[in-house]
Amino acid sequence: MKVTIFNGTPRRNGNTAELTKCIAECLRGCDVEEVFLDGLSLSGCKNCGACQKGAMEGRCSVEDDMIPLYEKFVESDAIILASPVYMWSFTAPAVAFLTRLHALYTEDHSHNLIEGKRIALAFTMGDDEFVAAQMVNSVMFFCEYFKAEYAGTMCVPFASKDQIHRHLYQEKAKDFAAALIASF
Ligand SMILES: Cc1cc2nc3c(=O)[nH]c(=O)nc-3n(C[C@H](O)[C@H](O)[C@H](O)COP(=O)(O)O)c2cc1C
Numbered sequence: 001m002k003v004t005i006f007n008g009t010p011r012r013n014g015n016t017a018e019l020t021k022c023i024a025e026c027l028r029g030c031d032v033e034e035v036f037l038d039g040l041s042l043s044g045c046k047n048c049g050a051c052q053k054g055a056m057e058g059r060c061s062v063e064d065d066m067i068p069l070y071e072k073f074v075e076s077d078a079i080i081l082a083s084p085v086y087m088w089s090f091t092a093p094a095v096a097f098l099t100r101l102h103a104l105y106t107e108d109h110s111h112n113l114i115e116g117k118r119i120a121l122a123f124t125m126g127d128d129e130f131v132a133a134q135m136v137n138s139v140m141f142f143c144e145y146f147k148a149e150y151a152g153t154m155c156v157p158f159a160s161k162d163q164i165h166r167h168l169y170q171e172k173a174k175d176f177a178a179a180l181i182a183s184f
Contacts, residue, residue, distance in 0.1 A: 008094025
């Protein structure tokens with residue numbers, strides 16, 4: 001099973017990267033790849049409509065670093081979208097990534113490369129985990145709309161590396177990974 005972690009954190013050595021490292025270790029037997037979105041040339045969707053005309057076949061007209069990420073997304077059985085919570089929301093690169101997935105689907109249903117993907121979420125936050133509520137909600141709607149399978153959320157509230165390595169969150173990471181694997 002191929003799992004790609006798309007990580008929206010700007011900090012390669014920060015809390016969210018530490019969390020995804022722990023999750024990846026728990027995904028035994030899976031082919032896991034992590035992609036850091038920050039630092040890439042990654043525009044948000046420009047709503048040019050080209051992808052909706054059918055001829056693009058899952059391609060986007062914006063030629064930036066999202067183009068190879070489409071391939072990684074399509075080749076994955078499961079996707080973990082990871083982000084620190086910024087202003088009760090995803091980081092800017094994570095939002096850009098999400099909006100660009102629009103190109104994998106056409107509204108006339110002739111094309112849907114999102115259908116059937118398992119999509120799970122991993123967050124760290126400075127406050128309690130309820131601050132991720134609208135992010136979880138939006139991805140649940142995303143999954144319903146694009147016929148993907150919502151596969152769970154892992155949060156580390158009051159995040160620090162020590163907190164991530166507490167027994168409780170290590171066990172939660174194991175459960176989160178096991179549930180993702182069991183979803184197949
Ligand atoms: C600009 C900014 C906005 C933030 N907004 C929130 C927030 O709305 N809620 C929250 O709980 N934490 C918030 N935080 C704290 C981060 O989510 C938290 O420190 C996180 O673990 C950082 O992860 P990182 O090390 O991967 O960057 C914010 C941090 C920054 C820098």
